Amino acid sequence: MNSSLNSSESNSASNSQQTNDRAIEAQNLSDAALIEDSLNWQRLQPIPPPSEPMQYRAIGLVRGRYIASEDQFTQGTLLTEDETPVSAVLLGRIISLLKNHIDLAQEHLWVVYPRTGQKEDNLHLQIVGVWEPEKLTQQPIQSPEQVIEVVDDYFSVRGEVIFQSTAEGHFVVKIRQASRTPVDKPKYFKLKILGDLETKAVGQFWDLQVERKAETLVLGKGEVIATLPPTKPKLKKQSYNAPSSGTKRTFAPPQPVRKTSVAPPIKQPGRSPTPKPIKRQNPPL
Secondary structure, X not given: OHHHHHHHXXXXXXXXXXXXHHHHHHHHHHHHHHHHHHHHHHHOOOOOOOOOOOOOEEEEEEEEEEEEOXXXXXXXXXXXXXXXXXXXXXXXXXXXXXXXXXXXXXXXXXXXXXEEOOOOOOEEEEEEEEOOHHHHOOOOOOOHHHOOOOOOOEEEEEEEEEEEEOOOOEEEEEEEEOOXXXXXXXXXXXXXXXXXXXXXXXXXEEEEEEEEEOOEEEEEEEEEEEEXXXXXXXXXXXXXXXXXXXXXXXXXXXXXXXXXXXXXXXXXXXXXXXXXXXXXXXXXX
16 A cells, blocks of 8 residues: 555656656747847847947948958958959858858858058958848748848948048047956057048047948948047156157267367466555655
């Protein structure tokens, strides 16, 4: 009798454990599906909306064909749809994706980070992704409304305007890169953009919509977000011997002094004072 009760309790506990395991597994599958749906939604947004009003960024879309260099696969040229060769590099997980899933003989819509040279204004692109949700998403797109229309050669640039020239028709935006760890110092890079903001924009944070024209970035439209507080200038340490003009001082080697014999100066004899005349007195009569 007791053995029968023990067997019944054991079966009940086993069934309860299996039910719990199935519930946990179902919850895990549900979480995985939600994560997959979230990833699919991110894939349908190559350039998502800003996560905060003061988010710095520079990201864009360029259609073209990537041609790797002979020396290194991660460095090459992006031949755009308008036959403009733009210098490009591959970053992150896009490298394995290109090697295993992307036909480089075809044109693709690339997600890129733009850079402009300091000395030369030529555009340089860092390829970080490819936007082809219909090919790279495992599950089919459920709703056509989720697909966001994208524009080739469109860039979203958000940062501080640090220079502008109305006469030359361009301005420079400083963009802060996200630090990998909280203790890392933030890094910055600058982008030169052609166009006129039509106001004094230096020291302001702007949200800019930019287009690519050949190897340059051209302003489409922009909106000022905030005026940034002025930064304190850094005082440069200067040694006491350093010249104030900032030019490097050169010193000539010392020249030998030629000794010459010089006669001692002749001492002039002192002149005695002129004696005063003495008035003689007449003898008494």
